[in-house]
Amino acid sequence: MGELPFAGHPTLGTCHAWLTNGGAPRGDVVVQECKLGLVPVRRHDGRLAFAAPDLLRSGPLDEALLIRIADGLRIERESILDAQWADNGPGWVAVQLGSRAEVLALDPDYAALNDLKLGVVGAWDAVQDGTEAQFEVRAFAMGAGVKENPVTGSLNASLAQWLIGSGRAPRSYIACQGTKLGRAGRVHVDQIGNDIWIGGDTRTNISGSVTF
Numbered sequence: 001m002g003e004l005p006f007a008g009h010p011t012l013g014t015c016h017a018w019l020t021n022g023g024a025p026r027g028d029v030v031v032q033e034c035k036l037g038l039v040p041v042r043r044h045d046g047r048l049a050f051a052a053p054d055l056l057r058s059g060p061l062d063e064a065l066l067i068r069i070a071d072g073l074r075i076e077r078e079s080i081l082d083a084q085w086a087d088n089g090p091g092w093v094a095v096q097l098g099s100r101a102e103v104l105a106l107d108p109d110y111a112a113l114n115d116l117k118l119g120v121v122g123a124w125d126a127v128q129d130g131t132e133a134q135f136e137v138r139a140f141a142m143g144a145g146v147k148e149n150p151v152t153g154s155l156n157a158s159l160a161q162w163l164i165g166s167g168r169a170p171r172s173y174i175a176c177q178g179t180k181l182g183r184a185g186r187v188h189v190d191q192i193g194n195d196i197w198i199g200g201d202t203r204t205n206i207s208g209s210v211t212f
Helices: 008-020 063-073 100-104 153-165
Strands: 029-034 037-044 047-051 082-085 093-097 118-123 135-141 146-149 172-177 185-192 195-200
Touching: 008 029, 008 037, 008 047, 008 153, 008 195, 037 185, 037 195, 047 185, 063 093, 063 118, 093 153, 100 118, 100 135, 118 153, 135 153, 153 172, 153 185, 153 195
Parallel strands: 093 118, 135 172
Antiparallel strands: 029 037, 037 047, 047 195, 082 093, 118 135, 135 146, 172 185, 185 195
16 A cells, blocks of 8 residues: 555545535636646536646557566557557556457456556547547556556546657547446546646535534
């Protein structure tokens, strides 16, 4: 157990709780501090969104790691179209497969990937998959003690920086995550100026008070 340098759920959830309980921002943006640094949060298109923080590590993976990842995902090395370090704090490494179907078909050997935090992304095909989203994402976080995370703000932030920056994705898109876990996660990505904003719906599930 330990402190995550950055994560999406607590970023948006904390802002939602603060605003719901009377927090009054001085402007359009709420700035929160985490171990990684200062993270702006604002309301965009009716939902809260945070600005993707700068990457701590980016760039290509060495071939030995790519082969290890392919083996751990139980796929051929040639099935990985591209890969990139996508570390904005947790330590993500990301790989792109050829389709949503390939992403959903993964049945990883978790023991073989036990020290990694691995994100996998594949594009939706509008004819076969529909137009509700444009990318399918899965997050395998064995290095944090989680086999698969249903929705992952930090990973989607770094994926967006990679996909948009390399021209693989439009400036605005929706990522679908959690499908294999029975979750209907939707992450809304928008590049506005030089910033990439990662948004999701927030709501209060439990409320209460403490009397001292």
